[in-house]
Amino acid sequence: xxxxxxxxxxxxxxxATRGEQTAPAAEPSWDLIExxxxxxxxxxxxxxxxxxxxxxxxxxxxxxxxxxxNPGIKVADLLDVLKITKQSLGRVLKQLxxxxxxxxxxxxxxxxxxxxxxxxxxxxxxxxxxxxxxTRISRVLGELGPSGGEAVRRFLAGMINAEDRxxxxxxxxxxxxxxxxxxxxxx
Amino acid sequence: xxxxxxxxxxxxxxxATRGEQTAPAAEPSWDLIExxxxxxxxxxxxxxxxxxxxxxxxxxxxxxxxxxxNPGIKVADLLDVLKITKQSLGRVLKQLxxxxxxxxxxxxxxxxxxxxxxxxxxxxxxxxxxxxxxTRISRVLGELGPSGGEAVRRFLAGMINAEDRxxxxxxxxxxxxxxxxxxxxxx
DNA sequence: CGAAATATGTCAATACTGCTGACATAATGG
DNA sequence: CCATTATGTCAGCAGTATTGACATATTTCG
Numbered sequence: 001x002x003x004x005x006x007x008x009x010x011x012x013x014x015x016a017t018r019g020e021q022t023a024p025a026a027e028p029s030w031d032l033i034e035x036x037x038x039x040x041x042x043x044x045x046x047x048x049x050x051x052x053x054x055x056x057x058x059x060x061x062x063x064x065x066x067x068x069x070n071p072g073i074k075v076a077d078l079l080d081v082l083k084i085t086k087q088s089l090g091r092v093l094k095q096l097x098x099x100x101x102x103x104x105x106x107x108x109x110x111x112x113x114x115x116x117x118x119x120x121x122x123x124x125x126x127x128x129x130x131x132x133x134x135t136r137i138s139r140v141l142g143e144l145g146p147s148g149g150e151a152v153r154r155f156l157a158g159m160i161n162a163e164d165r166x167x168x169x170x171x172x173x174x175x176x177x178x179x180x181x182x183x184x185x186x187x
Numbered sequence: 188x189x190x191x192x193x194x195x196x197x198x199x200x201x202x203a204t205r206g207e208q209t210a211p212a213a214e215p216s217w218d219l220i221e222x223x224x225x226x227x228x229x230x231x232x233x234x235x236x237x238x239x240x241x242x243x244x245x246x247x248x249x250x251x252x253x254x255x256x257n258p259g260i261k262v263a264d265l266l267d268v269l270k271i272t273k274q275s276l277g278r279v280l281k282q283l284x285x286x287x288x289x290x291x292x293x294x295x296x297x298x299x300x301x302x303x304x305x306x307x308x309x310x311x312x313x314x315x316x317x318x319x320x321x322t323r324i325s326r327v328l329g330e331l332g333p334s335g336g337e338a339v340r341r342f343l344a345g346m347i348n349a350e351d352r353x354x355x356x357x358x359x360x361x362x363x364x365x366x367x368x369x370x371x372x373x374x
Numbered sequence: 375c376g377a378a379a380t381a382t383g384t385c386a387a388t389a390c391t392g393c394t395g396a397c398a399t400a401a402t403g404g
Numbered sequence: 405c406c407a408t409t410a411t412g413t414c415a416g417c418a419g420t421a422t423t424g425a426c427a428t429a430t431t432t433c434g
Binding site: 244245246271272274275278279297298299300 | 418419420421422423428429430431
């Protein structure tokens with residue numbers, strides 16, 4: 001592959017000063033700032049193409065993704081995860097429902113709630129999009145080895161706002177466990 | 188708190204057991220997909236707040252950033268880097284120019300060109316935004332150690348589309364060299 | 375020189391995604 | 405019964421992106 005010759009050139013952007021724990025002070029991390037921009041752009045680019053053919057955008061992807069990952073999620077919790085407003089969600093959610101990718105069910109105990117689930121078509125689409133992104137990720141992780149992958153996970157988790165970090169990590173772990181239960185558990 | 192509770196509902200979404208077992212495709216990298224989403228959201232969140240107070244958005248940030256990093260860049264090259272259209276760029280660029288953060292100069296050899304430069308105010312703003320992002324990055328990198336940082340760089344570079352990767356990496360390295368020349372070179 | 379190509383700017387129209395504020399409905403819970 | 409909660413919806417606005425067409429100045433080339 002492109003043999004990344006970004007090996008922090010001594011004396012450049014990584015200050016020898018050991019105080020870089022918190023302070024930018026010296027030289028900005030230009031390379032990582034720009035790598036994050038380009039990497040994220042291409043990371044979401046693959047799904048974008050598929051979605052465009054269905055008349056959907058990135059917002060639809062996010063909603064579909066989190067509903068697929070958290071079947072039965074409440075609207076309020078989805079708003080909390082996505083950090084968007086009810087109105088923004090409503091528009092894309094309505095389209096996903098009208099097009100048969102998502103369904104709503106009344107809550108068992110609280111009939112005000114509209115619990116969200118993907119339909120078979122919704123799951124198929126969500127999985128297709130996740131597979132596209134997984135292909136890109138796996139190729140790179142394979143070149144890094146397990147310890148590199150672990151460093152990447154720790155880096156990304158650390159980049160999340162401290163207030164949200166634990167909740168996000170719990171959600172990821174929780175959805176994984178639930179998926180496993182659904183897959184090989186009794187149903 | 189968004190306690191995403193998932194009660195396995197009977198019979199609505201298809202439990203992907205069949206498909207996943209027959210399909211040789213591995214399980215999607217749910218954790219990295221979601222970590223990238225949350226990490227990037229918060230990574231751009233800090234600058235967003237500063238920009239909003241100036242009446243700017245994310246698009247202004249990207250333009251200002253790359254002009255600051257590549258003084259004298261041509262409009263066409265900026266379009267190429269950002270992968271947006273001339274019209275989209277024109278609007279935000281005009282605002283940055285009107286507000287005194289960017290200036291245009293005729294090309295020396297080709298007077299059709301409008302080479303872009305940041306003003307002192309533009310550089311100050313660009314550096315302020317970069318420092319915000321660098322603070323977030325440095326805190327995490329400090330916890331990872333040098334080898335972890337190198338793994339992160341290789342991961343992000345690998346995530347970029349292969350067609351663009353070399354060009355992007357050259358641009359990053361080139362801008363670093365140019366900045367050094369300007370800083371401690373002749374002047 | 376004159377025509378074609380290039381670099382840029384601009385206008386009109388449209389789409390997607392986000393926002394605020396207000397209001398409506400239904401259900402829960404004390 | 406009443407306050408609160410969960411959700412939906414309407415109207416309007418903003419920011420960022422798109423395509424297509426057209427205009428202007430400049431360079432390049434036959």
